Amino acid sequence: MAPPSGPVRAPEATGGDAGTRIKAARKEVGLTQQGLAAAVGVSRQTIIAMESGDYAPSVYLAIKVARALQAPVERIWG
Amino acid sequence: MAPPSGPVRAPEATGGDAGTRIKAARKEVGLTQQGLAAAVGVSRQTIIAMESGDYAPSVYLAIKVARALQAPVERIWG
DNA sequence: TCTTAACGTCAAGTCAACTTAACATCGGGG
């Protein structure tokens, strides 16, 4: 019987900060949520979840989002 | 009925390259698989999967691995 | 007032990122 597992998430001390940074950077580059979703190839719901919740995207999605927002991955999620 | 979904994975053109880079970088810094697993806080099986398969870690795990391997996330998975 | 775009919330489905455990193989040294 395996213990709880699943994707590695944000450390507690930084939980939720990435979402705030994503939202700020998105506005900085002048994109709507739907615009960012289209730019990186995911649904709007995914962008909403990323901005508002404790959410750990796959590294490939994170890289796409970081490029759209003109920042390195580490600056948003690190 | 939702279409297929799940974590965003590597684009087909680059599938598998990250694993090769992780393995090379790990040896470069002189870590075993178990050593890297302990350093980033995951199981050895996860490192094996990352190095050998089409695998998309969460961005938080990717950042930890990239730090242990002394490289930016984009250089390994981008 | 109405209209529209943007954002927020909820629901239920598919897919895979993680886990432990156990066994097998490989390579090097005694």
Place this chain on the structure above:
DNA sequence: CCCCGATGTTAAGTTGACTTGACGTTAAGA
């Protein structure tokens, strides 16, 4: 030969990253 460390493979479980759909709220403009 045996031993040990490192690596590879398989299995089955939990958790959550994604999807579409639908509805509600907010803000700005006509």
